[in-house]
Amino acid sequence: MILSALYRYPVKSVQAQSLQASAVGSMGLEGDRRWMVVEADNGRFLTQRAWPGLGLIHADYLADGSLLLAAAGRASLQVAVPPADEALRGVTIWRDTLRVPDAGDEAAAWLSELLGKPVRLVHCPAPRARYLPSGYGLASDRAAFPDGFPLLLIGQASLDELSRRVGRPMQMLRFRPNLVVEGAEAFAEDQWKRIRIGAMTLRVLKPSVRCILTTLDPATGERSPDREPLTTLKTFREKEGDVLFGQNLAVDGEGELQVGMAVEVLE
The missing domain is CATH 2.40.33.20 (PK beta-barrel domain-like)
Known part of the structure:
Protein backbone atom coordinates (compact mmCIF):
# COMPACT_ATOMS: atom_id res chain seq x y z
CA MET A 1 0.00 0.00 0.00
CA LEU A 29 -1.11 18.75 7.62
CA GLU A 30 0.70 22.06 7.82
CA GLY A 31 -1.71 24.82 6.84
CA ASP A 32 -4.79 22.62 6.62
CA ARG A 33 -7.99 24.51 7.51
CA ARG A 34 -6.16 27.13 9.53
CA TRP A 35 -8.53 29.78 8.08
CA MET A 36 -12.33 29.97 8.08
CA VAL A 37 -15.09 32.22 6.76
CA VAL A 38 -17.71 33.24 9.32
CA GLU A 39 -20.85 35.35 9.35
CA ALA A 40 -19.98 38.93 10.21
CA ASP A 41 -22.77 39.45 12.73
CA ASN A 42 -22.57 36.28 14.82
CA GLY A 43 -19.30 34.44 13.99
CA ARG A 44 -21.10 31.32 12.77
CA PHE A 45 -18.96 29.29 10.37
CA LEU A 46 -19.86 28.99 6.68
CA THR A 47 -19.45 25.87 4.54
CA GLN A 48 -20.46 24.72 1.08
CA ARG A 49 -23.43 22.94 2.65
CA ALA A 50 -25.29 26.26 2.58
CA TRP A 51 -22.86 28.42 0.57
CA PRO A 52 -21.66 26.43 -2.46
CA GLY A 53 -19.93 29.59 -3.76
CA LEU A 54 -17.12 28.85 -1.32
CA GLY A 55 -16.14 25.97 -3.57
CA LEU A 56 -15.25 28.41 -6.37
CA ILE A 57 -12.56 30.08 -4.24
CA HIS A 58 -8.97 28.92 -4.63
CA ALA A 59 -6.69 29.43 -1.64
CA ASP A 60 -2.95 28.85 -1.53
CA TYR A 61 -1.26 28.44 1.83
CA LEU A 62 2.11 30.15 1.38
CA ALA A 63 5.44 29.32 3.01
CA ASP A 64 5.17 32.15 5.57
CA GLY A 65 1.68 31.01 6.62
CA SER A 66 -0.10 33.75 4.70
CA LEU A 67 -2.96 33.08 2.33
CA LEU A 68 -3.46 33.87 -1.35
CA LEU A 69 -7.14 34.05 -2.33
CA ALA A 70 -8.23 33.82 -5.95
CA ALA A 71 -11.48 33.41 -7.90
CA ALA A 72 -12.39 33.64 -11.57
CA GLY A 73 -12.78 37.21 -12.76
CA ARG A 74 -11.36 38.77 -9.60
CA ALA A 75 -7.98 40.15 -8.62
CA SER A 76 -6.21 37.82 -6.19
CA LEU A 77 -5.61 38.92 -2.61
CA GLN A 78 -2.77 38.00 -0.27
CA VAL A 79 -3.78 37.91 3.38
CA ALA A 80 -1.14 38.17 6.11
CA VAL A 81 -1.33 36.03 9.23
CA PRO A 82 -2.91 38.25 11.91
CA PRO A 83 -1.27 38.57 15.34
CA ALA A 84 -2.38 35.68 17.53
CA ASP A 85 -3.76 37.83 20.35
CA GLU A 86 -5.17 40.86 18.56
CA ALA A 87 -8.53 41.65 16.94
CA LEU A 88 -10.03 38.52 18.49
CA ARG A 89 -13.45 37.49 17.25
CA GLY A 90 -15.79 34.98 18.83
CA VAL A 91 -16.64 32.21 16.37
CA THR A 92 -18.73 29.06 16.44
CA ILE A 93 -17.96 25.83 14.58
CA TRP A 94 -20.49 23.12 15.31
CA ARG A 95 -20.62 22.91 19.13
CA ASP A 96 -17.30 24.66 19.72
CA THR A 97 -16.94 28.34 20.48
CA LEU A 98 -13.55 30.03 20.53
CA ARG A 99 -11.88 33.39 20.11
CA VAL A 100 -9.49 33.71 17.19
CA PRO A 101 -7.86 36.63 15.34
CA ASP A 102 -9.74 38.38 12.53
CA ALA A 103 -7.83 38.75 9.23
CA GLY A 104 -8.93 42.34 8.60
CA ASP A 105 -11.30 44.44 6.53
CA GLU A 106 -9.69 43.91 3.11
CA ALA A 107 -10.12 40.13 3.26
CA ALA A 108 -13.64 40.55 4.64
CA ALA A 109 -14.62 42.87 1.79
CA TRP A 110 -13.13 40.55 -0.87
CA LEU A 111 -15.07 37.56 0.44
CA SER A 112 -18.29 39.46 1.23
CA GLU A 113 -18.54 40.78 -2.33
CA LEU A 114 -17.94 37.34 -3.78
CA LEU A 115 -20.46 35.58 -1.54
CA GLY A 116 -23.06 38.36 -1.46
CA LYS A 117 -23.16 38.30 2.33
CA PRO A 118 -21.29 40.16 5.10
CA VAL A 119 -18.57 37.77 6.25
CA ARG A 120 -15.21 37.82 8.02
CA LEU A 121 -12.09 35.70 7.58
CA VAL A 122 -10.49 34.33 10.75
CA HIS A 123 -7.27 32.44 11.48
CA CYS A 124 -6.50 29.74 14.05
CA PRO A 125 -3.01 30.00 15.58
CA ALA A 126 -1.76 26.83 17.23
CA PRO A 127 -2.24 28.07 20.84
CA ARG A 128 -5.94 28.66 20.12
CA ALA A 129 -6.64 25.31 18.42
CA ARG A 130 -9.57 23.17 19.52
CA TYR A 131 -9.56 19.90 21.41
CA LEU A 132 -11.03 16.91 19.59
Missing part, protein backbone atom coordinates in the same frame (compact mmCIF):
# COMPACT_ATOMS: atom_id res chain seq x y z
CA ILE A 2 1.13 3.54 -0.71
CA LEU A 3 0.06 7.08 0.02
CA SER A 4 -1.23 8.03 -3.43
CA ALA A 5 -2.47 11.60 -2.81
CA LEU A 6 -2.21 14.44 -0.28
CA TYR A 7 -4.71 17.29 -0.08
CA ARG A 8 -4.75 20.47 1.99
CA TYR A 9 -7.69 22.87 2.39
CA PRO A 10 -6.18 26.17 3.57
CA VAL A 11 -9.62 27.74 4.16
CA LYS A 12 -12.45 25.58 5.43
CA SER A 13 -14.79 24.60 2.57
CA VAL A 14 -12.82 26.20 -0.28
CA GLN A 15 -10.91 24.37 -3.01
CA ALA A 16 -8.19 21.83 -2.26
CA GLN A 17 -4.45 22.19 -2.74
CA SER A 18 -2.92 19.00 -4.13
CA LEU A 19 0.48 18.37 -2.52
CA GLN A 20 3.44 16.11 -3.14
CA ALA A 21 4.72 16.49 0.44
CA SER A 22 3.70 18.19 3.66
CA ALA A 23 4.85 18.63 7.21
CA VAL A 24 2.42 16.99 9.63
CA GLY A 25 1.85 17.32 13.36
CA SER A 26 -0.83 17.25 16.04
CA MET A 27 -3.07 19.63 14.01
CA GLY A 28 -2.74 17.56 10.83
CA PRO A 133 -14.63 15.82 20.23
CA SER A 134 -15.15 14.32 23.66
CA GLY A 135 -14.13 10.68 23.90
CA TYR A 136 -11.71 10.71 20.95
CA GLY A 137 -7.96 11.09 20.79
CA LEU A 138 -5.44 12.27 23.36
CA ALA A 139 -5.20 15.48 25.37
CA SER A 140 -2.34 16.55 23.09
CA ASP A 141 -4.40 16.20 19.88
CA ARG A 142 -5.65 19.45 18.39
CA ALA A 143 -7.68 20.68 15.41
CA ALA A 144 -7.98 24.09 13.81
CA PHE A 145 -11.14 24.38 11.66
CA PRO A 146 -11.92 20.90 10.26
CA ASP A 147 -15.27 19.52 11.34
CA GLY A 148 -13.59 17.73 14.20
CA PHE A 149 -10.39 15.82 13.52
CA PRO A 150 -6.86 16.53 12.25
CA LEU A 151 -6.86 14.19 9.23
CA LEU A 152 -9.26 12.33 6.96
CA LEU A 153 -8.15 9.19 5.10
CA ILE A 154 -9.96 7.39 2.27
CA GLY A 155 -8.89 4.25 0.40
CA GLN A 156 -8.86 4.58 -3.39
CA ALA A 157 -10.49 1.16 -3.69
CA SER A 158 -13.35 2.37 -1.48
CA LEU A 159 -14.05 5.21 -3.90
CA ASP A 160 -13.75 2.84 -6.86
CA GLU A 161 -16.33 0.53 -5.34
CA LEU A 162 -18.67 3.44 -4.64
CA SER A 163 -18.29 4.65 -8.24
CA ARG A 164 -19.13 1.15 -9.48
CA ARG A 165 -22.31 1.12 -7.43
CA VAL A 166 -23.31 4.65 -8.48
CA GLY A 167 -22.71 3.76 -12.11
CA ARG A 168 -20.36 6.65 -12.95
CA PRO A 169 -17.00 7.93 -11.68
CA MET A 170 -17.12 9.90 -8.43
CA GLN A 171 -14.38 12.46 -7.77
CA MET A 172 -12.33 11.87 -4.62
CA LEU A 173 -12.53 15.58 -3.78
CA ARG A 174 -16.26 15.30 -3.16
CA PHE A 175 -15.16 13.76 0.15
CA ARG A 176 -12.35 16.24 0.93
CA PRO A 177 -9.76 13.77 2.26
CA ASN A 178 -6.25 14.70 3.35
CA LEU A 179 -4.79 11.27 2.65
CA VAL A 180 -5.61 8.76 -0.09
CA VAL A 181 -4.23 5.23 0.18
CA GLU A 182 -3.86 2.92 -2.80
CA GLY A 183 -3.35 -0.84 -2.73
CA ALA A 184 -5.84 -1.86 -0.01
CA GLU A 185 -9.15 -3.61 -0.53
CA ALA A 186 -12.31 -1.54 -0.58
CA PHE A 187 -13.18 -0.29 2.92
CA ALA A 188 -10.16 -1.98 4.48
CA GLU A 189 -9.57 1.26 6.38
CA ASP A 190 -12.70 0.55 8.44
CA GLN A 191 -10.71 -2.11 10.33
CA TRP A 192 -7.51 -0.17 10.94
CA LYS A 193 -6.58 1.18 14.38
CA ARG A 194 -2.99 2.35 13.83
CA ILE A 195 -1.00 2.80 10.65
CA ARG A 196 2.48 3.94 9.73
CA ILE A 197 3.21 6.12 6.70
CA GLY A 198 6.93 6.63 6.21
CA ALA A 199 8.19 7.34 9.74
CA MET A 200 4.86 8.72 10.99
CA THR A 201 2.40 6.78 13.14
CA LEU A 202 -1.27 7.72 12.86
CA ARG A 203 -4.20 6.64 14.99
CA VAL A 204 -7.57 5.84 13.41
CA LEU A 205 -10.21 7.42 15.67
CA LYS A 206 -13.64 7.06 14.06
CA PRO A 207 -15.46 6.82 10.72
CA SER A 208 -16.30 10.06 8.93
CA VAL A 209 -20.01 10.94 8.82
CA ARG A 210 -20.97 12.21 5.37
CA CYS A 211 -23.50 14.88 4.42
CA ILE A 212 -25.05 16.78 1.51
CA LEU A 213 -21.66 18.34 0.73
CA THR A 214 -20.68 15.13 -1.08
CA THR A 215 -23.34 15.84 -3.73
CA LEU A 216 -21.52 19.01 -4.90
CA ASP A 217 -19.26 18.75 -7.94
CA PRO A 218 -15.88 19.98 -6.64
CA ALA A 219 -15.05 21.62 -9.99
CA THR A 220 -18.31 23.51 -10.57
CA GLY A 221 -20.09 23.69 -7.21
CA GLU A 222 -23.23 22.27 -8.84
CA ARG A 223 -25.35 19.83 -6.87
CA SER A 224 -26.07 16.38 -8.33
CA PRO A 225 -29.78 16.25 -9.29
CA ASP A 226 -29.92 12.61 -8.17
CA ARG A 227 -28.18 13.41 -4.86
CA GLU A 228 -25.32 11.06 -5.69
CA PRO A 229 -23.16 9.69 -4.22
CA LEU A 230 -25.09 10.17 -0.96
CA THR A 231 -28.09 8.25 -2.28
CA THR A 232 -26.00 5.16 -3.02
CA LEU A 233 -23.94 5.45 0.16
CA LYS A 234 -27.15 5.27 2.18
CA THR A 235 -27.90 1.86 0.69
CA PHE A 236 -24.81 0.16 2.11
CA ARG A 237 -22.86 2.56 4.35
CA GLU A 238 -25.54 3.78 6.77
CA LYS A 239 -25.28 2.89 10.44
CA GLU A 240 -27.66 4.16 13.10
CA GLY A 241 -28.72 7.00 10.83
CA ASP A 242 -25.19 8.12 9.90
CA VAL A 243 -23.70 7.64 6.43
CA LEU A 244 -20.04 6.63 6.83
CA PHE A 245 -17.19 6.96 4.33
CA GLY A 246 -13.51 7.39 5.22
CA GLN A 247 -11.74 7.48 8.57
CA ASN A 248 -10.71 10.33 10.87
CA LEU A 249 -7.12 10.17 12.15
CA ALA A 250 -4.79 11.77 14.66
CA VAL A 251 -1.00 12.00 14.49
CA ASP A 252 1.70 10.84 16.88
CA GLY A 253 4.59 13.31 16.89
CA GLU A 254 5.73 15.47 14.00
CA GLY A 255 7.33 14.71 10.65
CA GLU A 256 6.65 14.75 6.92
CA LEU A 257 4.39 12.84 4.59
CA GLN A 258 5.15 12.38 0.90
CA VAL A 259 3.11 10.93 -1.94
CA GLY A 260 4.49 7.47 -2.73
CA MET A 261 5.39 6.58 0.86
CA ALA A 262 4.63 3.04 2.00
CA VAL A 263 1.59 2.54 4.24
CA GLU A 264 1.74 -0.19 6.86
CA VAL A 265 -1.08 -1.36 9.11
CA LEU A 266 0.25 -1.71 12.67
CA GLU A 267 -3.00 -2.64 14.38
Whole structure:
Protein backbone atom coordinates (compact mmCIF):
# COMPACT_ATOMS: atom_id res chain seq x y z
CA MET A 1 0.00 0.00 0.00
CA ILE A 2 1.13 3.54 -0.71
CA LEU A 3 0.06 7.08 0.02
CA SER A 4 -1.23 8.03 -3.43
CA ALA A 5 -2.47 11.60 -2.81
CA LEU A 6 -2.21 14.44 -0.28
CA TYR A 7 -4.71 17.29 -0.08
CA ARG A 8 -4.75 20.47 1.99
CA TYR A 9 -7.69 22.87 2.39
CA PRO A 10 -6.18 26.17 3.57
CA VAL A 11 -9.62 27.74 4.16
CA LYS A 12 -12.45 25.58 5.43
CA SER A 13 -14.79 24.60 2.57
CA VAL A 14 -12.82 26.20 -0.28
CA GLN A 15 -10.91 24.37 -3.01
CA ALA A 16 -8.19 21.83 -2.26
CA GLN A 17 -4.45 22.19 -2.74
CA SER A 18 -2.92 19.00 -4.13
CA LEU A 19 0.48 18.37 -2.52
CA GLN A 20 3.44 16.11 -3.14
CA ALA A 21 4.72 16.49 0.44
CA SER A 22 3.70 18.19 3.66
CA ALA A 23 4.85 18.63 7.21
CA VAL A 24 2.42 16.99 9.63
CA GLY A 25 1.85 17.32 13.36
CA SER A 26 -0.83 17.25 16.04
CA MET A 27 -3.07 19.63 14.01
CA GLY A 28 -2.74 17.56 10.83
CA LEU A 29 -1.11 18.75 7.62
CA GLU A 30 0.70 22.06 7.82
CA GLY A 31 -1.71 24.82 6.84
CA ASP A 32 -4.79 22.62 6.62
CA ARG A 33 -7.99 24.51 7.51
CA ARG A 34 -6.16 27.13 9.53
CA TRP A 35 -8.53 29.78 8.08
CA MET A 36 -12.33 29.97 8.08
CA VAL A 37 -15.09 32.22 6.76
CA VAL A 38 -17.71 33.24 9.32
CA GLU A 39 -20.85 35.35 9.35
CA ALA A 40 -19.98 38.93 10.21
CA ASP A 41 -22.77 39.45 12.73
CA ASN A 42 -22.57 36.28 14.82
CA GLY A 43 -19.30 34.44 13.99
CA ARG A 44 -21.10 31.32 12.77
CA PHE A 45 -18.96 29.29 10.37
CA LEU A 46 -19.86 28.99 6.68
CA THR A 47 -19.45 25.87 4.54
CA GLN A 48 -20.46 24.72 1.08
CA ARG A 49 -23.43 22.94 2.65
CA ALA A 50 -25.29 26.26 2.58
CA TRP A 51 -22.86 28.42 0.57
CA PRO A 52 -21.66 26.43 -2.46
CA GLY A 53 -19.93 29.59 -3.76
CA LEU A 54 -17.12 28.85 -1.32
CA GLY A 55 -16.14 25.97 -3.57
CA LEU A 56 -15.25 28.41 -6.37
CA ILE A 57 -12.56 30.08 -4.24
CA HIS A 58 -8.97 28.92 -4.63
CA ALA A 59 -6.69 29.43 -1.64
CA ASP A 60 -2.95 28.85 -1.53
CA TYR A 61 -1.26 28.44 1.83
CA LEU A 62 2.11 30.15 1.38
CA ALA A 63 5.44 29.32 3.01
CA ASP A 64 5.17 32.15 5.57
CA GLY A 65 1.68 31.01 6.62
CA SER A 66 -0.10 33.75 4.70
CA LEU A 67 -2.96 33.08 2.33
CA LEU A 68 -3.46 33.87 -1.35
CA LEU A 69 -7.14 34.05 -2.33
CA ALA A 70 -8.23 33.82 -5.95
CA ALA A 71 -11.48 33.41 -7.90
CA ALA A 72 -12.39 33.64 -11.57
CA GLY A 73 -12.78 37.21 -12.76
CA ARG A 74 -11.36 38.77 -9.60
CA ALA A 75 -7.98 40.15 -8.62
CA SER A 76 -6.21 37.82 -6.19
CA LEU A 77 -5.61 38.92 -2.61
CA GLN A 78 -2.77 38.00 -0.27
CA VAL A 79 -3.78 37.91 3.38
CA ALA A 80 -1.14 38.17 6.11
CA VAL A 81 -1.33 36.03 9.23
CA PRO A 82 -2.91 38.25 11.91
CA PRO A 83 -1.27 38.57 15.34
CA ALA A 84 -2.38 35.68 17.53
CA ASP A 85 -3.76 37.83 20.35
CA GLU A 86 -5.17 40.86 18.56
CA ALA A 87 -8.53 41.65 16.94
CA LEU A 88 -10.03 38.52 18.49
CA ARG A 89 -13.45 37.49 17.25
CA GLY A 90 -15.79 34.98 18.83
CA VAL A 91 -16.64 32.21 16.37
CA THR A 92 -18.73 29.06 16.44
CA ILE A 93 -17.96 25.83 14.58
CA TRP A 94 -20.49 23.12 15.31
CA ARG A 95 -20.62 22.91 19.13
CA ASP A 96 -17.30 24.66 19.72
CA THR A 97 -16.94 28.34 20.48
CA LEU A 98 -13.55 30.03 20.53
CA ARG A 99 -11.88 33.39 20.11
CA VAL A 100 -9.49 33.71 17.19
CA PRO A 101 -7.86 36.63 15.34
CA ASP A 102 -9.74 38.38 12.53
CA ALA A 103 -7.83 38.75 9.23
CA GLY A 104 -8.93 42.34 8.60
CA ASP A 105 -11.30 44.44 6.53
CA GLU A 106 -9.69 43.91 3.11
CA ALA A 107 -10.12 40.13 3.26
CA ALA A 108 -13.64 40.55 4.64
CA ALA A 109 -14.62 42.87 1.79
CA TRP A 110 -13.13 40.55 -0.87
CA LEU A 111 -15.07 37.56 0.44
CA SER A 112 -18.29 39.46 1.23
CA GLU A 113 -18.54 40.78 -2.33
CA LEU A 114 -17.94 37.34 -3.78
CA LEU A 115 -20.46 35.58 -1.54
CA GLY A 116 -23.06 38.36 -1.46
CA LYS A 117 -23.16 38.30 2.33
CA PRO A 118 -21.29 40.16 5.10
CA VAL A 119 -18.57 37.77 6.25
CA ARG A 120 -15.21 37.82 8.02
CA LEU A 121 -12.09 35.70 7.58
CA VAL A 122 -10.49 34.33 10.75
CA HIS A 123 -7.27 32.44 11.48
CA CYS A 124 -6.50 29.74 14.05
CA PRO A 125 -3.01 30.00 15.58
CA ALA A 126 -1.76 26.83 17.23
CA PRO A 127 -2.24 28.07 20.84
CA ARG A 128 -5.94 28.66 20.12
CA ALA A 129 -6.64 25.31 18.42
CA ARG A 130 -9.57 23.17 19.52
CA TYR A 131 -9.56 19.90 21.41
CA LEU A 132 -11.03 16.91 19.59
CA PRO A 133 -14.63 15.82 20.23
CA SER A 134 -15.15 14.32 23.66
CA GLY A 135 -14.13 10.68 23.90
CA TYR A 136 -11.71 10.71 20.95
CA GLY A 137 -7.96 11.09 20.79
CA LEU A 138 -5.44 12.27 23.36
CA ALA A 139 -5.20 15.48 25.37
CA SER A 140 -2.34 16.55 23.09
CA ASP A 141 -4.40 16.20 19.88
CA ARG A 142 -5.65 19.45 18.39
CA ALA A 143 -7.68 20.68 15.41
CA ALA A 144 -7.98 24.09 13.81
CA PHE A 145 -11.14 24.38 11.66
CA PRO A 146 -11.92 20.90 10.26
CA ASP A 147 -15.27 19.52 11.34
CA GLY A 148 -13.59 17.73 14.20
CA PHE A 149 -10.39 15.82 13.52
CA PRO A 150 -6.86 16.53 12.25
CA LEU A 151 -6.86 14.19 9.23
CA LEU A 152 -9.26 12.33 6.96
CA LEU A 153 -8.15 9.19 5.10
CA ILE A 154 -9.96 7.39 2.27
CA GLY A 155 -8.89 4.25 0.40
CA GLN A 156 -8.86 4.58 -3.39
CA ALA A 157 -10.49 1.16 -3.69
CA SER A 158 -13.35 2.37 -1.48
CA LEU A 159 -14.05 5.21 -3.90
CA ASP A 160 -13.75 2.84 -6.86
CA GLU A 161 -16.33 0.53 -5.34
CA LEU A 162 -18.67 3.44 -4.64
CA SER A 163 -18.29 4.65 -8.24
CA ARG A 164 -19.13 1.15 -9.48
CA ARG A 165 -22.31 1.12 -7.43
CA VAL A 166 -23.31 4.65 -8.48
CA GLY A 167 -22.71 3.76 -12.11
CA ARG A 168 -20.36 6.65 -12.95
CA PRO A 169 -17.00 7.93 -11.68
CA MET A 170 -17.12 9.90 -8.43
CA GLN A 171 -14.38 12.46 -7.77
CA MET A 172 -12.33 11.87 -4.62
CA LEU A 173 -12.53 15.58 -3.78
CA ARG A 174 -16.26 15.30 -3.16
CA PHE A 175 -15.16 13.76 0.15
CA ARG A 176 -12.35 16.24 0.93
CA PRO A 177 -9.76 13.77 2.26
CA ASN A 178 -6.25 14.70 3.35
CA LEU A 179 -4.79 11.27 2.65
CA VAL A 180 -5.61 8.76 -0.09
CA VAL A 181 -4.23 5.23 0.18
CA GLU A 182 -3.86 2.92 -2.80
CA GLY A 183 -3.35 -0.84 -2.73
CA ALA A 184 -5.84 -1.86 -0.01
CA GLU A 185 -9.15 -3.61 -0.53
CA ALA A 186 -12.31 -1.54 -0.58
CA PHE A 187 -13.18 -0.29 2.92
CA ALA A 188 -10.16 -1.98 4.48
CA GLU A 189 -9.57 1.26 6.38
CA ASP A 190 -12.70 0.55 8.44
CA GLN A 191 -10.71 -2.11 10.33
CA TRP A 192 -7.51 -0.17 10.94
CA LYS A 193 -6.58 1.18 14.38
CA ARG A 194 -2.99 2.35 13.83
CA ILE A 195 -1.00 2.80 10.65
CA ARG A 196 2.48 3.94 9.73
CA ILE A 197 3.21 6.12 6.70
CA GLY A 198 6.93 6.63 6.21
CA ALA A 199 8.19 7.34 9.74
CA MET A 200 4.86 8.72 10.99
CA THR A 201 2.40 6.78 13.14
CA LEU A 202 -1.27 7.72 12.86
CA ARG A 203 -4.20 6.64 14.99
CA VAL A 204 -7.57 5.84 13.41
CA LEU A 205 -10.21 7.42 15.67
CA LYS A 206 -13.64 7.06 14.06
CA PRO A 207 -15.46 6.82 10.72
CA SER A 208 -16.30 10.06 8.93
CA VAL A 209 -20.01 10.94 8.82
CA ARG A 210 -20.97 12.21 5.37
CA CYS A 211 -23.50 14.88 4.42
CA ILE A 212 -25.05 16.78 1.51
CA LEU A 213 -21.66 18.34 0.73
CA THR A 214 -20.68 15.13 -1.08
CA THR A 215 -23.34 15.84 -3.73
CA LEU A 216 -21.52 19.01 -4.90
CA ASP A 217 -19.26 18.75 -7.94
CA PRO A 218 -15.88 19.98 -6.64
CA ALA A 219 -15.05 21.62 -9.99
CA THR A 220 -18.31 23.51 -10.57
CA GLY A 221 -20.09 23.69 -7.21
CA GLU A 222 -23.23 22.27 -8.84
CA ARG A 223 -25.35 19.83 -6.87
CA SER A 224 -26.07 16.38 -8.33
CA PRO A 225 -29.78 16.25 -9.29
CA ASP A 226 -29.92 12.61 -8.17
CA ARG A 227 -28.18 13.41 -4.86
CA GLU A 228 -25.32 11.06 -5.69
CA PRO A 229 -23.16 9.69 -4.22
CA LEU A 230 -25.09 10.17 -0.96
CA THR A 231 -28.09 8.25 -2.28
CA THR A 232 -26.00 5.16 -3.02
CA LEU A 233 -23.94 5.45 0.16
CA LYS A 234 -27.15 5.27 2.18
CA THR A 235 -27.90 1.86 0.69
CA PHE A 236 -24.81 0.16 2.11
CA ARG A 237 -22.86 2.56 4.35
CA GLU A 238 -25.54 3.78 6.77
CA LYS A 239 -25.28 2.89 10.44
CA GLU A 240 -27.66 4.16 13.10
CA GLY A 241 -28.72 7.00 10.83
CA ASP A 242 -25.19 8.12 9.90
CA VAL A 243 -23.70 7.64 6.43
CA LEU A 244 -20.04 6.63 6.83
CA PHE A 245 -17.19 6.96 4.33
CA GLY A 246 -13.51 7.39 5.22
CA GLN A 247 -11.74 7.48 8.57
CA ASN A 248 -10.71 10.33 10.87
CA LEU A 249 -7.12 10.17 12.15
CA ALA A 250 -4.79 11.77 14.66
CA VAL A 251 -1.00 12.00 14.49
CA ASP A 252 1.70 10.84 16.88
CA GLY A 253 4.59 13.31 16.89
CA GLU A 254 5.73 15.47 14.00
CA GLY A 255 7.33 14.71 10.65
CA GLU A 256 6.65 14.75 6.92
CA LEU A 257 4.39 12.84 4.59
CA GLN A 258 5.15 12.38 0.90
CA VAL A 259 3.11 10.93 -1.94
CA GLY A 260 4.49 7.47 -2.73
CA MET A 261 5.39 6.58 0.86
CA ALA A 262 4.63 3.04 2.00
CA VAL A 263 1.59 2.54 4.24
CA GLU A 264 1.74 -0.19 6.86
CA VAL A 265 -1.08 -1.36 9.11
CA LEU A 266 0.25 -1.71 12.67
CA GLU A 267 -3.00 -2.64 14.38
